[in-house]
Amino acid sequence: xxxxxxxxxxxxxxxxxxxxxxxxxxxxxxxxxxxxxxxxxxxxxxxxxxxxxxxxxxxxxxxxxxxxxxxxxxxxxxxxxxxxxxxxxxxxxxxxxxxxxxxxxxxxxxxxxxxxxxxxxxxxxxxxxxxxxxxxxxxxxxxxxxxxxxxxxxxxxxxxxxxxxxxxxxxxxxxxxxxxxxxxxxxxxxxxxxxxxxxxxxxxxxxxxxxxxxxxxxxxxxxxxxxxxxxxxxxxxxxxxxxxxxxxxxxxxxxxxxxxxxxxxxxxxxxxxxxxxxxxxxxxxxxxxxxxxxxxxxxxxxxxxxxxxxxxxxxxxxxxxxxxx
Numbered sequence: 001x002x003x004x005x006x007x008x009x010x011x012x013x014x015x016x017x018x019x020x021x022x023x024x025x026x027x028x029x030x031x032x033x034x035x036x037x038x039x040x041x042x043x044x045x046x047x048x049x050x051x052x053x054x055x056x057x058x059x060x061x062x063x064x065x066x067x068x069x070x071x072x073x074x075x076x077x078x079x080x081x082x083x084x085x086x087x088x089x090x091x092x093x094x095x096x097x098x099x100x101x102x103x104x105x106x107x108x109x110x111x112x113x114x115x116x117x118x119x120x121x122x123x124x125x126x127x128x129x130x131x132x133x134x135x136x137x138x139x140x141x142x143x144x145x146x147x148x149x150x151x152x153x154x155x156x157x158x159x160x161x162x163x164x165x166x167x168x169x170x171x172x173x174x175x176x177x178x179x180x181x182x183x184x185x186x187x188x189x190x191x192x193x194x195x196x197x198x199x200x201x202x203x204x205x206x207x208x209x210x211x212x213x214x215x216x217x218x219x220x221x222x223x224x225x226x227x228x229x230x231x232x233x234x235x236x237x238x239x240x241x242x243x244x245x246x247x248x249x250x251x252x253x254x255x256x257x258x259x260x261x262x263x264x265x266x267x268x269x270x271x272x273x274x275x276x277x278x279x280x281x282x283x284x285x286x287x288x289x290x291x292x293x294x295x296x297x298x299x300x301x302x303x304x305x306x307x308x309x310x311x312x313x314x315x316x317x318x319x320x321x322x323x324x325x
Contacts, residue, residue, distance in 0.1 A: 035108040037166030044104050044116060044163070047134060047143045052099035055079075055145075059094055062087055072135065073146040073239050074256050074296050078318045081279070088278035095316075096123040097130060097148060103157060105244050105252065108166035113137050115146075115169065115242045117252065119157060128153060131298050131314055133242055133254050146242070147254060147296040151314035152208050158300045159247040170243035170251045177251055178302045179203070181243040184310060185236045185255035188297065192234045192257070207312035209297065213259070220263065228265040234258070237294065249303035252313070259293035263324075279322035289324035293317060
């Protein structure tokens with residue numbers, strides 16, 4: 001009888017063991033196959049709407065201080081100067097920046113600063129669309145407009161990954177491109193300085209901004225003539241560069257350049273006009289004149305190993321200061 005009871009007890013324990021539920025074992029969360037976009041299309045559209053509202057308020061008041069919540073960097077400096085010119089009577093000084101975007105290039109990153117780009121719809125003045133760069137400096141900051149550049153006629157923007165997937169940011173010193181982003185700006189500065197004598201002349205396609213700078217420079221030289229001297233220098237601006245990958249492994253690179261034009265007169269007087277006179281506060285000089293320009297330039301840079309040249313997609317070349325006597 002005891003043996004029967006013992007057998008029944010052992011059998012019962014076996015049945016209970018077989019029916020018990022195993023304790024759960026913690027499993028780590030699966031890592032995503034790829035980093036998702038830092039923001040989605042609707043969020044980007046909302047950012048652009050907020051930036052547009054800030055611009056509209058500041059434009060109406062012609063008050064640069066109102067830009068600060070949503071505008072920074074080169075865009076803040078250039079817009080502030082546009083307000084000075086507008087207040088001086090230039091009706092076309094303020095660049096129209098459309099709210100709507102026909103193309104968004106959204107970043108895939110979990111780090112800051114974060115940057116995205118947008119190609120606007122065509123402005124009401126029927127000029128070419130603008131390429132906007134917007135930056136979020138840290139997790140608590142708003143995205144702010146960092147720059148705009150006007151796309152050149154006939155330009156086709158390079159293909160990028162659709163916004164729902166996102167495009168990878170590119171480091172300023174990246175070796176994945178034919179030329180690192182910071183070097184692109186430095187080489188373009190050398191090209192502006194030396195023209196066809198630059199060792200990088202064949203590395204860039206011709207572009208309207210370079211042609212316009214040469215024409216303006218030649219016009220100044222012609223006006224000064226034997227009555228003085230003329231000099232112009234070009235340097236990469238401290239604002240730096242930003243870059244996002246394209247579908248072919250290259251990148252859209254946006255950089256800034258500072259130009260200084262210096263005229264020194266010898267016992268003569270020169271009459272100046274348009275925006276230079278407005279920034280200087282008078283229309284004649286008798287000794288010297290210095291004009292500072294800030295340029296935002298957008299490039300298409302091919303991937304490493306490519307034999308294609310760097311293409312200048314668009315630019316904004318703006319007077320930002322004039323001093324002299």
